[in-house]
Amino acid sequence: MIAPTLLTQRATASAILVFLFVSVAQSASSFHPASTTTVTRPAVSGSCIPSERKALLTFKDSFWDRAGRLYSWRGEDCCRWKGVRCDNTTGHVVRLDLRNTDEDDWSNGLILSTSEMSPSIVDLHHLRYLDLSYNDFNFTSIPDFLGSLSNLRYLNLSAANFWGTLPSQLGNLSNLQYLDLAYSELISVRDLSWLMGLPFLSYLDLSTVDLSSERNWVHAVNKLPSLQVLVLSSCGLNNTVSTLSHSNLTHLEVLDLTFNLFSSPLAHNWFWDLTTLKKLFLYDCAWSGPIPDAFGNMSALESIVLHGTDLSGNIPTTMKNLCNLQELDLYDININSSISELMERLPKCSWNKLRKMDLHCANLTGELPTWIGHLASLSYLDLSENMIVGSVPDGTGNLTNLNYLDLSQNSLVGHIPVGIGAFGNLTSLNLGQNSFSGVLAEYHFATLERLEFLDLSSNSLKLDLHEAWIPPFKLKKGYFESCDLGPQFPSWLRWQTDIVVLDISNTSIKDDLPGWFWTVSYNAYELYLSSNQLGGALPEKLELPSMQAMDLSDNYLSGKLPANLTVPNLMTLHLHHNQIGGTIPACLCQLRSLRVINLSYNQLTGEIPQCSVDQFGFSFLVIDMKNNNLSGEFPSFLQNAGWLLFLDLSYNKLSGNVPTWIAQRMPYLEVLILRSNMFCGNLSNQLNKLDQLHFLDVAHNNISGSIYSSIRSLTAMKYSHTSGLEYLHTSWLDDYTGASISMSIKDQELNYTFQSTNNIMLIDMSYNSFTGPIPRELTLLKGLQSLNLSGNQLSGTIPNDIGILRRLESLDLSYNDLVGEIPSSLSDLTFLSCLNLSYNNLSGRIPSGQQLQTLNNLYMYIGNPGLCGLPLSTNCSTNRTNKIVQNEHDDASHDTTYLYISTSAGFVVGLWIVFCTILFKKSWRIAYFQFFDQIYDKIYVQAAVSKAVLIRKFL
Numbered sequence: 030m031i032a033p034t035l036l037t038q039r040a041t042a043s044a045i046l047v048f049l050f051v052s053v054a055q056s057a058s059s060f061h062p063a064s065t066t067t068v069t070r071p072a073v074s075g076s077c078i079p080s081e082r083k084a085l086l087t088f089k090d091s092f093w094d095r096a097g098r099l100y101s102w103r104g105e106d107c108c109r110w111k112g113v114r115c116d117n118t119t120g121h122v123v124r125l126d127l128r129n130t131d132e133d134d135w136s137n138g139l140i141l142s143t144s145e146m147s148p149s150i151v152d153l154h155h156l157r158y159l160d161l162s163y164n165d166f167n168f169t170s171i172p173d174f175l176g177s178l179s180n181l182r183y184l185n186l187s188a189a190n191f192w193g194t195l196p197s198q199l200g201n202l203s204n205l206q207y208l209d210l211a212y213s214e215l216i217s218v219r220d221l222s223w224l225m226g227l228p229f230l231s232y233l234d235l236s237t238v239d240l241s242s243e244r245n246w247v248h249a250v251n252k253l254p255s256l257q258v259l260v261l262s263s264c265g266l267n268n269t270v271s272t273l274s275h276s277n278l279t280h281l282e283v284l285d286l287t288f289n290l291f292s293s294p295l296a297h298n299w300f301w302d303l304t305t306l307k308k309l310f311l312y313d314c315a316w317s318g319p320i321p322d323a324f325g326n327m328s329a330l331e332s333i334v335l336h337g338t339d340l341s342g343n344i345p346t347t348m349k350n351l352c353n354l355q356e357l358d359l360y361d362i363n364i365n366s367s368i369s370e371l372m373e374r375l376p377k378c379s380w381n382k383l384r385k386m387d388l389h390c391a392n393l394t395g396e397l398p399t400w401i402g403h404l405a406s407l408s409y410l411d412l413s414e415n416m417i418v419g420s421v422p423d424g425t426g427n428l429t430n431l432n433y434l435d436l437s438q439n440s441l442v443g444h445i446p447v448g449i450g451a452f453g454n455l456t457s458l459n460l461g462q463n464s465f466s467g468v469l470a471e472y473h474f475a476t477l478e479r480l481e482f483l484d485l486s487s488n489s490l491k492l493d494l495h496e497a498w499i500p501p502f503k504l505k506k507g508y509f510e511s512c513d514l515g516p517q518f519p520s521w522l523r524w525q526t527d528i529v530v531l532d533i534s535n536t537s538i539k540d541d542l543p544g545w546f547w548t549v550s551y552n553a554y555e556l557y558l559s560s561n562q563l564g565g566a567l568p569e570k571l572e573l574p575s576m577q578a579m580d581l582s583d584n585y586l587s588g589k590l591p592a593n594l595t596v597p598n599l600m601t602l603h604l605h606h607n608q609i610g611g612t613i614p615a616c617l618c619q620l621r622s623l624r625v626i627n628l629s630y631n632q633l634t635g636e637i638p639q640c641s642v643d644q645f646g647f648s649f650l651v652i653d654m655k656n657n658n659l660s661g662e663f664p665s666f667l668q669n670a671g672w673l674l675f676l677d678l679s680y681n682k683l684s685g686n687v688p689t690w691i692a693q694r695m696p697y698l699e700v701l702i703l704r705s706n707m708f709c710g711n712l713s714n715q716l717n718k719l720d721q722l723h724f725l726d727v728a729h730n731n732i733s734g735s736i737y738s739s740i741r742s743l744t745a746m747k748y749s750h751t752s753g754l755e756y757l758h759t760s761w762l763d764d765y766t767g768a769s770i771s772m773s774i775k776d777q778e779l780n781y782t783f784q785s786t787n788n789i790m791l792i793d794m795s796y797n798s799f800t801g802p803i804p805r806e807l808t809l810l811k812g813l814q815s816l817n818l819s820g821n822q823l824s825g826t827i828p829n830d831i832g833i834l835r836r837l838e839s840l841d842l843s844y845n846d847l848v849g850e851i852p853s854s855l856s857d858l859t860f861l862s863c864l865n866l867s868y869n870n871l872s873g874r875i876p877s878g879q880q881l882q883t884l885n886n887l888y889m890y891i892g893n894p895g896l897c898g899l900p901l902s903t904n905c906s907t908n909r910t911n912k913i914v915q916n917e918h919d920d921a922s923h924d925t926t927y928l929y930i931s932t933s934a935g936f937v938v939g940l941w942i943v944f945c946t947i948l949f950k951k952s953w954r955i956a957y958f959q960f961f962d963q964i965y966d967k968i969y970v971q972a973a974v975s976k977a978v979l980i981r982k983f984l
């Protein structure tokens with residue numbers, strides 16, 4: 030994840046820098062030779078010097094020009110060729126600009142087709158400007174001969190796929206003013222001492238060049254007295270020096286040391302004397318210690334960006350002097366102070382310049398100061414007295430330029446001051462994930478005309494907005510999760526026709542979902558409306574061309590699914606826990622991008638559409654349709670679902686054979702739940718190849734055949750949590766899988782999160798018609814935690830070495846035709862908290878052992894007349910007496926338990942399950958009860974993370 034972030038950040042930084050240094054570039058390229066004395070030739074319009082034309086053509090020939098960018102390089106007058114510029118007076122080529130302006134696509138650039146750039150370029154003796162950036166030099170090295178272009182002022186070789194070490198001959202370019210080698214991560218530099226030869230250099234960008242072995246970099250750049258911009262981002266630097274005896278960098282305005290490996294205290298650094306600095310980028314390094322007092326000396330400073338460092342503590346009081354401050358980014362720094370203390374320390378003299386304040390996740394406490402936003406500008410509003418509390422500190426200007434304020438994920442409390450509504454330039458306001466309380470009314474938003482991003486989520490805020498209120502803003506992204514927007518559906522949303530992301534989940538809305546909502550969200554790509562009491566039906570026709578993720582789960586929606594659904598980009602659809610009836614419309618088959626679909630807990634009937642086999646299903650990762658009334662056969666489009674991880678069709682009325690292609694067509698299945706349907710056929714082939722499967726529940730169907738030894742192929746279940754499973758998962762899967770899942774176990778609806786690190790390994794084949802023996806190979810599945818084969822017609826003995834399944838917590842083999850003795854290895858199962866062997870034909874002595882003794886439950890052996898020993902009160906000393914005692918015991922126990930056991934088998938099963946559930950290992954119990962919390966936590970953690978990323982991209 031670091032790489033894209035880094036690129037985005039870098040792109041932003043370099044955009045600023047490019048903007049700043051257009052002037053440098055221009056001065057370099059428009060250099061006028063008036064000062065030189067060799068003007069002999071009269072201006073020859075429309076001609077170029079033949080030797081230079083030849084040099085250019087030779088140079089051109091060393092490239093493969095796929096996009097025809099040098100198409101114009103023909104004819105006599107090379108001065109008219111694209112990218113070439115000659116001096117009007119002398120006719121010499123002075124400028125060669127071959128930058129590939131399509132920076133995103135290298136294929137539009139030139140590709141070097143020889144082993145080195147053509148040396149003919151050095152024949153352009155008068156060249157002042159050379160830009161070869163964003164072309165592809167095919168991992169060749171930067172040639173030494175570039176060092177002989179002694180007239181060069183401007184050299185840009187950035188992002189050009191060069192490789193190797195940087196030639197020190199560049200130090201001969203004594204007129205150079207601008208040198209850009211950014212995005213050259215395959216270039217390394219051992220020694221920068223040649224920089225000494227570039228006394229006029231004012232711009233130097235070496236970002237991503239590997240400087241890790243240049244320990245003297247500070248002294249090397251200090252030899253550049255003209256330097257204005259120094260960018261050394263992502264250079265692998267880890268050392269710095271605390272002072273310089275004499276600093277040459279008296280003109281430096283921009284210093285970018287981001288994304289390096291420094292871990293020393295930030296305060297001990299050579300650059301704190303550089304009072305000319307306007308931009309100091311220090312983020313994403315591991316700087317330690319407090320935020321240095323020395324910031325106070327840098328009165329020209331415009332940006333303080335310190336996120337991604339290990340700094341801690343409040344900003345120093347010395348910052349009062351920074352009257353040019355425009356941007357303060359302390360995201361993720363442990364400020365550990367009250368927000369008012371922090372704001373007191375901000376330079377008041379710069380308040381009308383401050384544009385951006387990012388204090389996300391900065392450990393801030395307390396209430397927002399009531400003077401925030403300077404109430405004066407709200408004076409035209411009729412404000413009731415109690416809102417104007419607190420006084421504006423002296424000398425405070427308006428924060429009139431503030432357009433970005435992020436205070437999210439802190440511990441801020443209290444009401445949102447009404448003055449927040451005075452930030453008329455605010456485009457992005459993030460107050461999410463704090464403990465704000467109270468009511469927000471129309472006047473809080475009074476002048477926020479430019480607001481595009483608003484996050485109030487995870488606070489105890491109530492939005493009390495009049496039904497007829499027309500907001501001054503048009504949001505693009507609005508996050509209100511867990512605020513109180515109800516009970517009516519917020520009618521002001523009607524005006525938010527620019528919305529692309531909206532989260533109003535869990536916002537106490539008890540109303541019908543209005544039809545206009547779908548018009549308003551026409552351009553949206555994420556909608557989260559879950560956990561309200563939204564009623565009504567979905568429209569019959571729904572067209573959302575951009576929609577990617579839609580969550581309407583956990584509401585009271587009724588009616589049918591839209592028969593006409595145009596959401597071609599939909600990837601995630603959550604409609605679970607509603608009251609939607611009718612059939613699943615055939616238009617589902619048009620949702621080719623679907624990855625996650627959860628329709629569980631509705632009242633859907635009819636068949637799952639048999640979407641035409643070769644078009645639909647390729648992108649599925651998760652399908653959950655449990656607890657509906659679906660009928661018909663196993664959906665055939667799943668033959669396309671080659672990436673499917675999770676399939677739950679349980680508690681429906683599906684019938685027909687379990688298809689024979691499950692393993693072949695869905696080889697990555699991790700969870701397969703077909704429980705409580707009417708499937709028949711047999712399963713043996715399926716087990717052959719599903720080597721990622723760790724949760725198999727086909728209970729309560731009519732599946733027959735034997736449990737073949739192929740069960741050994743369930744490789745995933747051979748590992749325990751710590752040793753094996755992680756490797757099966759890739760991180761991109763986690764993004765999707767956390768979003769949904771519940772699973773059922775035994776007869777109760779018990780739920781799990783489907784997380785890569787917390788896989789539950791379970792096989793439940795109970796209440797089917799399986800026959801034959803329990804294969805010995807089952808004992809290879811050493812990770813197995815729960816095994817239920819009850820209610821079948823399994824015969825033979827219990828495998829002797831069942832005790833190998835050390836992680837087993839639940840074992841149910843009841844209601845089969847098993848014979849023989851209970852293997853003594855059963856007592857090795859130290860985690861076992863749930864055992865049922867009742868109603869078989871087992872005989873002999875019940876093995877003893879600590880765990881079995883603690884279970885000590887009569888019912889787990891009942892219905893096996895041949896068993897003896899504890900906990901049965903029969904002893905096994907002689908077979909004869911044994912039998913008699915057992916019978917007596919049975920008679921006796923009938924007195925007390927008859928009702929439970931004989932008349933209501935179902936009830937016994939129920940009891941049994943409760944009993945097991947209570948006894949289950951603590952971690953499991955917690956998993957059951959926290960299921961919903963975890964799911965929603967995870968969704969919103971992700972939402973928060975992606976929000977953070979998006980904010981950063983957005984700006």
Ligand SMILES: *[C@@H]1O[C@H](CO)[C@@H](O)[C@H](O)[C@H]1NC(C)=O
Pocket residue numbers: 117
């Ligand atoms: C040189 O030629 C360019 C392009 O034709 C023109 O824009 C520029 O003004 C000329 N400069 C001088 C000094 O003649």
Ligand SMILES: *[C@@H]1O[C@H](CO)[C@@H](O)[C@H](O)[C@H]1NC(C)=O
Pocket residue numbers: 093140141142143167
């Ligand atoms: C790039 O270099 C490789 C190896 O040196 C060579 O095989 C390949 O043809 C070159 N690519 C082009 C476009 O010339």
Ligand SMILES: *[C@@H]1O[C@H](CO)[C@@H](O)[C@H](O)[C@H]1NC(C)=O
Pocket residue numbers: 225228248251252253254274275276277
């Ligand atoms: C300052 O720059 C000049 C010119 O490059 C150089 O000679 C001198 O050594 C530099 N001073 C220091 C302390 O590096």
Ligand SMILES: *[C@@H]1O[C@H](CO)[C@@H](O)[C@H](O)[C@H]1NC(C)=O
Pocket residue numbers: 241242267268
């Ligand atoms: C800094 O990097 C160099 C070169 O990679 C390495 O030898 C040195 O141990 C590193 N020092 C620290 C403090 O990490």
